[in-house]
Amino acid sequence: MRYLTAGESHGKQLTTIIEGIPSKLNLVKEDINHSLIRRQGGYGRGRRMKIEKDLVEIMSGVRHGYTLGSPVSLVITNDDFIHWTDIMGEVPIDESAKVRRQITKPRPGHADLNGALKYDHRDMRNVLERSSARETAARVAAGAVAKKILKEVGIEIIGYVKQIYQVQAEDQHHLSMQDKIKRSNESPVRSLDKKQEQSMMDAIDQAKKDGDSIGGVVEVYVEGVPAGLGSHVHFDRKLDSRIAGSVVSINAFKGVEFGIGFEAANKRGSETHDEIAYDNEKGYYRLTNRLGGFEGGMTTGMPIVVKGVMKPIPTLYKPLNSVDIDTKEPFQASIERSDSCAVPAASVVMEHIVAWELANAILEQFTSDTIDQLKEEIEKHRERIRQF
Ligand SMILES: Cc1cc2nc3c(=O)[nH]c(=O)nc-3n(C[C@H](O)[C@H](O)[C@H](O)COP(=O)(O)O)c2cc1C
Numbered sequence: 001m002r003y004l005t006a007g008e009s010h011g012k013q014l015t016t017i018i019e020g021i022p023s024k025l026n027l028v029k030e031d032i033n034h035s036l037i038r039r040q041g042g043y044g045r046g047r048r049m050k051i052e053k054d055l056v057e058i059m060s061g062v063r064h065g066y067t068l069g070s071p072v073s074l075v076i077t078n079d080d081f082i083h084w085t086d087i088m089g090e091v092p093i094d095e096s097a098k099v100r101r102q103i104t105k106p107r108p109g110h111a112d113l114n115g116a117l118k119y120d121h122r123d124m125r126n127v128l129e130r131s132s133a134r135e136t137a138a139r140v141a142a143g144a145v146a147k148k149i150l151k152e153v154g155i156e157i158i159g160y161v162k163q164i165y166q167v168q169a170e171d172q173h174h175l176s177m178q179d180k181i182k183r184s185n186e187s188p189v190r191s192l193d194k195k196q197e198q199s200m201m202d203a204i205d206q207a208k209k210d211g212d213s214i215g216g217v218v219e220v221y222v223e224g225v226p227a228g229l230g231s232h233v234h235f236d237r238k239l240d241s242r243i244a245g246s247v248v249s250i251n252a253f254k255g256v257e258f259g260i261g262f263e264a265a266n267k268r269g270s271e272t273h274d275e276i277a278y279d280n281e282k283g284y285y286r287l288t289n290r291l292g293g294f295e296g297g298m299t300t301g302m303p304i305v306v307k308g309v310m311k312p313i314p315t316l317y318k319p320l321n322s323v324d325i326d327t328k329e330p331f332q333a334s335i336e337r338s339d340s341c342a343v344p345a346a347s348v349v350m351e352h353i354v355a356w357e358l359a360n361a362i363l364e365q366f367t368s369d370t371i372d373q374l375k376e377e378i379e380k381h382r383e384r385i386r387q388f
């Protein structure tokens, strides 16, 4: 399976084209809209999210509620575009108007300057419109389709917030999957730890009041994954590395951890590795899950636990020093609107990005022209490893 996205933040629409989905997967737009609505929410977002009402239109590849096996194309309209038709329209405008509207002041921490240098854009709007995390709506749409495939084969996935700025949530791995999903969806900051919810919101309020921004840590938890997805035989087939690359591709994500992650540096082998046990009913299993469900680039059959760290949003109300690319004079960047913290929203993005990588690995590994074929193959695989 593969997908492409297209679209600018204030352009007409976002487009996602997915190729390689098995036929006969039940898919209706409500499945995708549910994910899009979740991504839009979360405490700390700016005014833009009040303008947009992300709803998808399925443009091809689905008939009477089922996929055909042909490419599925999805469209999300940008409601804000009507306010930006002259700035973002495709028709040429006169040179003086163009120059007047040029953005020449790069924001530290955003793609503005590097993109301008690389693509030779004197108007940095040509960079920031595409580098905006608006694009993550298109990726969540693809991930929502991936989640449907995972569900068909008994895999459930949820993303939630582990930390906002210096406020850390306690581990809630003991909760059932259904409770994790429920709590994450009910919480304004998408945290499973109710005790820390208010402190997280306070941290966001304080950052906003100070004209500043904050980041945090997101965790994605996956249950029902069979052992043996991915491969040890070649570097680019290691599933943990594919997930890691994909997580860091999310705007503002700067690091990834599986299980205890960086904490392993402080531990001995005996405190790190997950001892192996066997049970007639469930087959091989681990006494702990410190490594977060991966060994040798393959799933162990234990839940996947992966974290991503998001840096603070780069656009600040409090000015940062930068240089105007026309005048070469220093200036202090200041803006009209931005999110102060997008970690809760990003937890939904990361969930869908991990879902995509897992579904993709499954479709690569098992015969899957139709969804029934895939289900049969996975069941055979589960049975084989149970009896191994
Ligand atoms: C859901 C989400 C919302 C974001 N909102 C903003 C925002 O309002 N303002 C901003 O400057 N950056 C925002 N970002 C982060 C920037 O898009 C990101 O920092 C930028 O593209 C540069 O890429 P890099 O940080 O990965 O290097 C957001 C990121 C995510 C995931």
Ligand SMILES: C=C(O[C@@H]1CC(C(=O)O)=C[C@@H](OP(=O)(O)O)[C@H]1O)C(=O)O
Binding pocket: 009, 046, 048, 049, 052, 131, 132, 133, 134, 135, 137, 251, 337, 338, 339
């Ligand atoms: C539009 C979304 O997020 C945007 C991501 C973003 C950025 O620079 O990444 C900047 C802001 O956009 P604007 O230019 O309208 O102020 C956010 O609102 C979205 O998530 O749908």
